Amino acid sequence: MLNTKKHNSKIVLGQLYALWLREIKVFLRERSRLIASTFTPLLWLFVIGSGLGSTNLQIGTDYEKFIFPGIICMSVIFTSVFFGSYIIWDRKFDFLKSVMVAPASRTTVFIGKTFGGMTTSLFQVAIILAIGIALGINYDALTLLQILSIVLILSFCLTSLGLTFGSYIESLEGFQLIVSFVVFPLFFLSGALFPIDNLPAWLKFITLVDPATYSVDALRNSILHLGTYSFELDLAILLLFTFIITLIGIFSFRRMKAV
Amino acid sequence: MIIVKNLVKRYSDFNALNDLSFEVNENEIFGLLGPNGAGKTTLIHILATLLKPTQGGAIVNGFDVLRDAIKVRESIGVVFQAPSSDDILTGYENLKIHALLYGIPRKIREKRISEVLELVGLEDRKNDQVKKYSGGMRRRLEIARGLLHNPKVLFLDEPTLGLDPQSRETMWRYIKKIVKEEKVTIILTTHYMEEADMLCDRIGFISNGKIIALDSPSKLKQELGGDMVKITFNDGIPSKRDFAHFDFVHKVEQNGNSVIIYMDEVNSNMHRLIKDLEGVQTIEYKKPTLNDVFLKLSGDSLSGDSPEGGFMQRYAQYKKT
Numbered sequence: 048m049l050n051t052k053k054h055n056s057k058i059v060l061g062q063l064y065a066l067w068l069r070e071i072k073v074f075l076r077e078r079s080r081l082i083a084s085t086f087t088p089l090l091w092l093f094v095i096g097s098g099l100g101s102t103n104l105q106i107g108t109d110y111e112k113f114i115f116p117g118i119i120c121m122s123v124i125f126t127s128v129f130f131g132s133y134i135i136w137d138r139k140f141d142f143l144k145s146v147m148v149a150p151a152s153r154t155t156v157f158i159g160k161t162f163g164g165m166t167t168s169l170f171q172v173a174i175i176l177a178i179g180i181a182l183g184i185n186y187d188a189l190t191l192l193q194i195l196s197i198v199l200i201l202s203f204c205l206t207s208l209g210l211t212f213g214s215y216i217e218s219l220e221g222f223q224l225i226v227s228f229v230v231f232p233l234f235f236l237s238g239a240l241f242p243i244d245n246l247p248a249w250l251k252f253i254t255l256v257d258p259a260t261y262s263v264d265a266l267r268n269s270i271l272h273l274g275t276y277s278f279e280l281d282l283a284i285l286l287l288f289t290f291i292i293t294l295i296g297i298f299s300f301r302r303m304k305a306v
Numbered sequence: 307m308i309i310v311k312n313l314v315k316r317y318s319d320f321n322a323l324n325d326l327s328f329e330v331n332e333n334e335i336f337g338l339l340g341p342n343g344a345g346k347t348t349l350i351h352i353l354a355t356l357l358k359p360t361q362g363g364a365i366v367n368g369f370d371v372l373r374d375a376i377k378v379r380e381s382i383g384v385v386f387q388a389p390s391s392d393d394i395l396t397g398y399e400n401l402k403i404h405a406l407l408y409g410i411p412r413k414i415r416e417k418r419i420s421e422v423l424e425l426v427g428l429e430d431r432k433n434d435q436v437k438k439y440s441g442g443m444r445r446r447l448e449i450a451r452g453l454l455h456n457p458k459v460l461f462l463d464e465p466t467l468g469l470d471p472q473s474r475e476t477m478w479r480y481i482k483k484i485v486k487e488e489k490v491t492i493i494l495t496t497h498y499m500e501e502a503d504m505l506c507d508r509i510g511f512i513s514n515g516k517i518i519a520l521d522s523p524s525k526l527k528q529e530l531g532g533d534m535v536k537i538t539f540n541d542g543i544p545s546k547r548d549f550a551h552f553d554f555v556h557k558v559e560q561n562g563n564s565v566i567i568y569m570d571e572v573n574s575n576m577h578r579l580i581k582d583l584e585g586v587q588t589i590e591y592k593k594p595t596l597n598d599v600f601l602k603l604s605g606d607s608l609s610g611d612s613p614e615g616g617f618m619q620r621y622a623q624y625k626k627t
Binding site for chain 1: 354356357376379380382384386387388390392395399402403404407408409448451
């Protein structure tokens, strides 16, 4: 009734802003979630980093520095996939229904959510980057720009992935399946913790179909100049993955049952 | 305002809605009553475009729920059974986010938010997080949210479920006020007969996915035979007294020293009925409640084909012959 065709794009922007605003406010107020999701990557960086670093690996740099790009990606993987699959909770209480009866298209809701996921990832990565300085890592403007773009793209990609799974899974117990079968494999198979050059063939193959692999490699290129592939190739493949997963995600989200 | 026509919703093993048809008029409070699992919530979900019917259709505010879903959604506000506001956000923030979702122009946004907050009496709590609200306040916030975009129809799915008697009465007051001030048609589901009686202009009873009765609360109660008065006398019913001649009396039964009178409006007619009456021992009266209607209707639909009913009927037949 309040809408006319002329104002449609303005309304969609307002809707995106509303969905984004809700996610950010909830994220910033849920202190426990914020603290936990910041603390875990640090635990990996310092405990695994120093622990395995003390065993004298042949990787061309300190192990702590070597896994630093991997830990950035890890933080994005956990934050984004969890963020997307959080719609299982939204559905548990009637928030999702109340959004579904609003005159917003499913695609708008989907994109609004991914923007939320991107922003929360940025928060976390900013904290990790600050800690990187303490590890003796220097960033120039180009590096920061490259990190920013990889983090945003990966987080868009993985929030879409989380939303895809969230569209199909109805029970809260199903969330645990996502953790075991999506989040951890994405992380472990990304080469975040070990170089992927000399892996056995079967393992190497699996790492190649993990979008996080190219993000880790791109960041390693950018921050440590130690990549397996070139930054450009990494970026191109990551974009391809993101495109495909987003399409699948929007498709799944549109045919998801509202009740 | 709402036209429901031959609506069927079939799930793999049962029919939630079974060829359901009815209409709701503009600016009325329409109550949907019925036992658990009767199909009330399914019906609301279909009217709110969240669920697609298997067959049949519905028109809300002139728009088809299947073809014009977005238009329907612009015309309705929905308050669901489960809480749907973010308890970590303030009341105001919840409203602002929904105002944006509904594309309410910035010029009137703040004004409209204050209006609905005032309407439900939450103006002074708008900056508190919703988790600090009581159950009734939270429900009222969600009603305010449902009204933000000036909908023509407001759906309330069990608006007083789980509220204490006092909050429930407060809620009723607000619902009445909303109909008056917002000029909105309200469809509500409830389990509380008292609530339906108090609020609704008309009531539809749903059972097994069908409307089995539809009328105003007073008509529904009248169909049970009206109010009942039982007068017991000390020594026999005075023979000169003819209770049946009053125009408000439907039926008179005699039973020993007592007379049972079925009549309209006991409260306003009692004084005429017992004027100059002597030798009265006790007077009892009972107004039928919607609860009686509900029990009769759901009893009818349950016992229709039950084995006991069948047996007793056959037994009665047997005794007669």
